[in-house]
Amino acid sequence: MYQESGTLRDLSCERATSRDWKKLNYLVLPLAAMFLSFALGRYPVSPRQLAELVAARLFLIDAGPWDVLHTVVFKVRLPRILAAMLIGASLSASGACYQGLFRNPLASPALLGAAAGAGFGATLGICLSLRVVGIQALAFFISLGAVGLTCLLSGKIRHDRTLGLVLAGIMTGSLFTAATSFLKYVADPYDKLPTITFWLMGSLSSITMSDVGFVAVPVFLGLVPLFLIRWRLNVLSLGDEEATALGLNVMRYKLLVIVCATLVTAASVSVSGMIGWVGLVIPHLARILVGPDYKDLYPASIVAGGVFLLLVDDLARILASVEIPLGVLTALIGVPFFLFLLLRERGALR
Amino acid sequence: MRLETKGLSCGYGRKTVVEDISMFVEGGEVLCLLGANGSGKTTFFKTILGLLEKQAGQVLVDGRDVEGWSPARRARLIGYVPQARGAVFPFRVLDVVLMGRTSHLALFASPSEEDVEKAEEAMAMLDISYLKDQVYTRISGGEQQLVLLARALAQEPRILILDEPTTNLDFGRQFLVMERVKSLSRRGLTVILSTHFPEQSFFYANRVLCFRQGRPLGLGSPSEVVTRENIRAMYGIDVRIISLDARQGGLKLCIPDSLVGCVQKRVS
Structure with a gap:
């Protein structure tokens, strides 16, 4: 008996340490991806130069002869790396939350019309020559309106809830896409139109440190509450009735999740433009890696989303001599990747 | 703990499904609800649980009206075992049972070691500890039903409502589940369950409530209510x-x- 309890304890210790190792990945993977991304690009930066530069910056040593290098690393690559990780994390985390909330593995910011709504809001903001905050606010409120419209429409389609949500999302999405097209049609073709067009394709090429600040605030405001209630997303995914019977205030939590996830999506879209597929594919990948429990799934989605978009953005920078729009690349990579996941995990979609 | 309804009417929107039900169950008793498919048993349960708006009447727990109670307050007293149906995500069985702890958790907390112990106890009580690490969506319907019962037990309620708990179970497990429910009620739990097997009420119920198209047909001891006439009226x-x-x-x-x-x- 004594022997047995001893081995049991050993086993649980072993399990705990292997879990801690996995948690270390949450830190190691993003740092490795960041380090790699600093080094990649048209202007070569060797690992040694990078290390010296970072050390110089950290310990406030005068970095005299590296002016160009300094600009490349801190003014060009750093904001871009941070933005890519923030936006990838946001899209993926909000996708994971939408999937649990709507009990639908196909839900994503794009599917619910949240992205299209934010896109329209931001386009409108550009047309009106608003500042970044104004564009974000417009993107957020219109995006929230779009998600609301999707919920409203899907409520009318009662016979098949999964299909109903997908159809409602498609309808809302195309409404806002049409509205965006109209804005493009009437926009100033020399000044506004190119800006809007490139922005819609999704790009981080012109990102600055102040842009990063503007995304970071709403992203944290959205991601932190979701992190705190992440375990309850499991309960929400059982459906309204069961969740209520288990003691969850369903309306309150649903509202919180929708507002936070939409805030995060809108903040991202208003800076980066339309970047599809991350919010759909990465939560699926995370579910395969760590399982469906949101306690692990949510942080895993954040990390995987951040790393994924960072690596894709690296590809966008280095694949060709001209930069490839990020939205184009995420689709090119996301579609076959999603197909692969679906074939692997047929059960997940029933 | 005493659960009571007074003139309770339930339904969806304006449509009334169940009308004017007055009944009560005391702690340690089992009330068995009989009625044909679609006679309003589930609707009645959902209204007691606050999942549906009541149309008229009262639901009382120990004499206090539960109207306006938060879902968490209600869930700490009343547990619910719905009929098993597919989950969307492939949760581990232990995680499903752990969700029974929702109403006991603080605002931002997730389940602690203590909650895990309570979930494991609940599973052990139903002899389903072996399912712990399996995937909920890949076990049989009967096993899912037992998992949902374990989840309700992990909730540590004083009143337990079971919607056709034995319908999907095999012959042996029907008895296992009913025996466990009966022994829980002997320890003071208040139990209401619906069933399609009138005989079960003779074995396990203290009282029986019969529904016929949403109207109460009879309320009383099994031998008073489960009669040739009432069974003909309910099931034809x-x-x-x-x-x-x-x-x-x-x-x-x-x-x-x-x-x-x-x-x-x-x-x-």
Whole structure:
């Protein structure tokens, strides 16, 4: 008996340490991806130069002869790396939350019309020559309106809830896409139109440190509450009735999740433009890696989303001599990747 | 703990499904709800649980009206075992049972080691500890039903509502589940359950409530209410209610007349 309890304890210790190792990945993977991304690009930066530069910056040593290098690393690559990780994390985390909330593995910011709504809001903001905050606010409120419209429409389609949500999302999405097209049609073709067009394709090429600040605030405001209630997303995914019977205030939590996830999506879209597929594919990948429990799934989605978009953005920078729009690349990579996941995990979609 | 309804009417929107139900169950009792498919049993349960707006009447717990109670407050007293249906995400069985702890958790907390222990105890009580690490969506319907019961037990309620708990279970497990429910009620739990097997009420119920198209047909002890007439009114078939003699425990069985006829023919 004594022997047995001893081995049991050993086993649980072993399990705990292997879990801690996995948690270390949450830190190691993003740092490795960041380090790699600093080094990649048209202007070569060797690992040694990078290390010296970072050390110089950290310990406030005068970095005299590296002016160009300094600009490349801190003014060009750093904001871009941070933005890519923030936006990838946001899209993926909000996708994971939408999937649990709507009990639908196909839900994503794009599917619910949240992205299209934010896109329209931001386009409108550009047309009106608003500042970044104004564009974000417009993107957020219109995006929230779009998600609301999707919920409203899907409520009318009662016979098949999964299909109903997908159809409602498609309808809302195309409404806002049409509205965006109209804005493009009437926009100033020399000044506004190119800006809007490139922005819609999704790009981080012109990102600055102040842009990063503007995304970071709403992203944290959205991601932190979701992190705190992440375990309850499991309960929400059982459906309204069961969740209520288990003691969850369903309306309150649903509202919180929708507002936070939409805030995060809108903040991202208003800076980066339309970047599809991350919010759909990465939560699926995370579910395969760590399982469906949101306690692990949510942080895993954040990390995987951040790393994924960072690596894709690296590809966008280095694949060709001209930069490839990020939205184009995420689709090119996301579609076959999603197909692969679906074939692997047929059960997940029933 | 006493659960009582006074003139409770339930339904969806303006449509009334169940009308004017007054009943009560005390702690330590089992109330069995009988009625044909679509007679409003589930609707009645959902209204007691606050999942549906009531249309009229009152739901009282220990004499206090539960109107306006938060879902968490209600869930700490009343547990619910719905009919098993597919989950969307492939949760581990232990994680499903852990969700029973929702109403006991602080605002931002997730389940602690203590909650895990309570979930494991609940599973052990139903002999389903072996399912712990399996995937909920890949176990059989009967096993899912037991997992949902374990989840309700992990909730540590004082009142337990079970919607057709034995419908998907195999022969052995029907008895296992009913025995466990009965022993829980002996320890003071208040139990209401619906079933399609009138005989179960003879074995396990203290009282029976019969529904016919949303109207109460009778409320009383099993031998008063489960009669030939009421069964015909509820299910539209004629049965013979046979009492086994005292040596066999004085049990009662319901056997459809048509079957009895067949047997007699074959014997003669």
